[in-house]
Amino acid sequence: MKLSRILLPATAAAALALACVAPAFAKSAKPGARTFPRAYFDTTCSPCRDFDQFANGGWQRTAVIPAANPNWGAFAELAENNQVAILGILEGAAKDKSAKSGSPARMVGDYFASCMDSAAAEAAGLKPVQPLLGAIDGMKSMADLPAQVAWLHAHGVRGVMFSFGSGQDIKNSDRMIAQVGQGGLSLPDRDYYLKPDSASRALVAAYVDHVARTFVLAGADPAAAKTDAGRVLAIETALAKGCLTNVQRRDPKLQYHFLPFDSLRGMAPSFDWSAYLKGRGRASLDSLNIGHPGFLRTLEPLVAATPLADWQAYLRWKVLDDASPTLADAYVKENFAFASRMSGVKAMQPRWKRCQRAVDGDLGDQLGQLYVQKYFTPEARRRALTLVENLEAALADRLVTLEWMSEATKKAARVKLDAFAERIGYPDKWRSYDGVTVTRESWYANRLSANRAETARNFAKIGQPVDRGEWRMTPPTVNAFYSPTFNSINFPAGILQPPFYSPDWDDAVNYGAIGAVIGHEMTHGFDDSGRQFDAAGNLRDWWTPEDAAAYTARANQVEAQFAAYTVLDTMHVNGKLTLGENIADLGGVALAYAAFQKAIAGKPQPKIDGFTPEQRFFLGYAGVWRRINRPEALRTQVLTDPHSPSHWRVNGPLSNLDEFAKAFGCKEGDEMVRRQELRARIW
Numbered sequence: 001m002k003l004s005r006i007l008l009p010a011t012a013a014a015a016l017a018l019a020c021v022a023p024a025f026a027k028s029a030k031p032g033a034r035t036f037p038r039a040y041f042d043t044t045c046s047p048c049r050d051f052d053q054f055a056n057g058g059w060q061r062t063a064v065i066p067a068a069n070p071n072w073g074a075f076a077e078l079a080e081n082n083q084v085a086i087l088g089i090l091e092g093a094a095k096d097k098s099a100k101s102g103s104p105a106r107m108v109g110d111y112f113a114s115c116m117d118s119a120a121a122e123a124a125g126l127k128p129v130q131p132l133l134g135a136i137d138g139m140k141s142m143a144d145l146p147a148q149v150a151w152l153h154a155h156g157v158r159g160v161m162f163s164f165g166s167g168q169d170i171k172n173s174d175r176m177i178a179q180v181g182q183g184g185l186s187l188p189d190r191d192y193y194l195k196p197d198s199a200s201r202a203l204v205a206a207y208v209d210h211v212a213r214t215f216v217l218a219g220a221d222p223a224a225a226k227t228d229a230g231r232v233l234a235i236e237t238a239l240a241k242g243c244l245t246n247v248q249r250r251d252p253k254l255q256y257h258f259l260p261f262d263s264l265r266g267m268a269p270s271f272d273w274s275a276y277l278k279g280r281g282r283a284s285l286d287s288l289n290i291g292h293p294g295f296l297r298t299l300e301p302l303v304a305a306t307p308l309a310d311w312q313a314y315l316r317w318k319v320l321d322d323a324s325p326t327l328a329d330a331y332v333k334e335n336f337a338f339a340s341r342m343s344g345v346k347a348m349q350p351r352w353k354r355c356q357r358a359v360d361g362d363l364g365d366q367l368g369q370l371y372v373q374k375y376f377t378p379e380a381r382r383r384a385l386t387l388v389e390n391l392e393a394a395l396a397d398r399l400v401t402l403e404w405m406s407e408a409t410k411k412a413a414r415v416k417l418d419a420f421a422e423r424i425g426y427p428d429k430w431r432s433y434d435g436v437t438v439t440r441e442s443w444y445a446n447r448l449s450a451n452r453a454e455t456a457r458n459f460a461k462i463g464q465p466v467d468r469g470e471w472r473m474t475p476p477t478v479n480a481f482y483s484p485t486f487n488s489i490n491f492p493a494g495i496l497q498p499p500f501y502s503p504d505w506d507d508a509v510n511y512g513a514i515g516a517v518i519g520h521e522m523t524h525g526f527d528d529s530g531r532q533f534d535a536a537g538n539l540r541d542w543w544t545p546e547d548a549a550a551y552t553a554r555a556n557q558v559e560a561q562f563a564a565y566t567v568l569d570t571m572h573v574n575g576k577l578t579l580g581e582n583i584a585d586l587g588g589v590a591l592a593y594a595a596f597q598k599a600i601a602g603k604p605q606p607k608i609d610g611f612t613p614e615q616r617f618f619l620g621y622a623g624v625w626r627r628i629n630r631p632e633a634l635r636t637q638v639l640t641d642p643h644s645p646s647h648w649r650v651n652g653p654l655s656n657l658d659e660f661a662k663a664f665g666c667k668e669g670d671e672m673v674r675r676q677e678l679r680a681r682i683w
């Protein structure tokens with residue numbers, strides 16, 4: 001079960017233009033302070049009416065989304081710059097054939113060179129995946145299914161039937177246990193298979209065509225390909241019916257059932273679980289967490305009644321779908337054509353960007369070492385840690401003054417806060433890539449080797465103590481996360497740069513941008529899901545019933561606020577799906593503001609660029625969420641992503657804050673000032 005709470009995955013909303021009053025701009029910024037280009041503002045709109053429009057509307061009016069991107073804005077610009085920086089590392093490593101075997105430079109360089117070799121991929125055709133397809137073709141009877149699924153899992157083929165690996169025991173967070181979970185789908189969410197609306201049905205029809213076309217590319221005749229695509233859809237739809245919804249998956253309690261291994265036999269007796277385990281190279285297992293028993297029960301009739309030929313079609317598809325991005329051009333294009341339906345992008349990312357993502361995915365700590373050597377100094381790490389500590393102090397202060405919480409719960413919350421593990425930039429210990437073979441011959445072969453080694457590494461952790469030094473994001477990543485089971489807040493080096501942070505900027509902007517990100521991740525420790533975990537990362541209720549009820553009442557306000565927002569035509573933000581992220585945004589900006597006030601207390605507070613420090617704080621915040629989206633990407637985000645679209649990430653939290661209203665002189669009745677009785681404020 002993956003429980004990490006991240007800052008963002010996908011896309012966000014273009015704002016609505018609304019008229020209003022122009023702000024007064026003064027002379028240019030002092031040297032070093034961040035400049036907000038005038039053209040970014042929509043000076044016809046009052047900040048009190050629509051702050052995203054005021055701060056970002058000018059930019060939104062003229063910005064163009066690059067053909068290969070689902071959205072464009074501050075995050076994407078940083079990611080783009082970061083990619084160019086990383087390209088320099090990769091090209092340098094690929095040129096240097098003298099680097100020591102097994103060294104980061106050698107592995108990363110060889111991997112990148114193999115990936116960039118499109119001629120080799122073209123010449124190889126389907127050859128790299130032939131061993132996997134051959135094994136599936138060689139299945140003799142349904143008795144072979146468990147071992148075959150185990151073999152594909154061991155090869156790291158994604159999304160086959162169910163997930164099975166190690167994970168932290170959420171009720172005993174010091175140990176790693178075996179976990180089996182729902183899975184086996186190819187579309188991004190179960191709802192795509194099950195919703196009756198015309199958009200969902202059209203997408204499923206396009207998906208079946210895509211599966212059939214891929215089978216034809218791999219040599220099937222069109223009629224057989226069509227039949228097989230129907231078989232794939234039937235199996236995936238049956239699996240989808242057994243899956244928890246994305247809202248249900250936010251509840252950790254629904255996904256914890258620590259049971260004897262034999263329980264699997266009771267739930268899905270037609271699948272030979274011992275044969276599966278043997279296929280993973282393990283003779284026995286006493287117990288495991290069965291994430292969602294309902295899913296296992298769904299497997300039973302499916303395995304019992306579905307013929308072998310259908311399963312073979314399904315497994316062939318999973319191998320081809322997984323491998324397509326690394327194969328010859330025809331596969332890459334077919335894969336892209338379908339993916340672009342959901343993102344709306346008009347062109348494929350250039351090969352070097354796809355290869356960079358692949359290196360980061362398969363050799364992230366190797367690349368990370370080279371990245372931080374070049375781009376992240378110990379000084380930057382130290383400064384970021386100071387900021388984090390200041391945010392933690394703000395939450396500690398807030399716990400003292402919080403009016404709705406009892407002393408007992410406050411005390412427990414403080415214990416949890418004091419136990420936060422702060423992780424900045426990169427892990428203290430780099431992970432090993434022993435067992436990974438990288439050559440310049442074949443991208444797919446390199447990826448398979450990395451996947452096999454990673455799967456084996458993951459599986460070997462079952463029954464072992466937890467390694468709390470491990471990261472779940474690579475150092476160059478432009479993102480951040482909170483882990484409830486580690487009780488850690490993590491800020492990779494990739495996010496500790498403009499527009500989030502610069503050591504040269506004024507405090508106001510740094511606190512509004514990276515400060516709010518830090519506060520966001522800290523608040524995840526106390527969001528509706530994170531609050532169910534204690535200081536040691538165990539799922540344990542440390543709240544008095546009264547405080548839990550008071551919390552829920554406040555969380556309900558947040559849910560209602562965001563559920564009322566209309567994103568596209570009749571599509572609203574899903575208030576339940578985005579609740580944790582919205583609580584984190586709201587808490588994050590409030591805590592960052594408090595820390596900022598503390599940081600500037602007693603210092604002179606000149607206006608810069610015509611804005612007070614308080615105003616610059618909120619401009620720094622809104623600047624991070626400057627973004628425009630393709631409508632397809634926005635639709636996919638609303639359906640699948642626990643983060644609200646960026647427009648509401650600006651206006652939603654800020655309209656709850658007196659501090660914001662005061663900074664811009666907003667009055668009761670203004671759009672950016674929510675009525676007091678509707679206000680949601682938890683932290």
Ligand SMILES: [Zn+2]
Nearest residue numbers: 005006007584
């Ligand atoms: Zn988050």
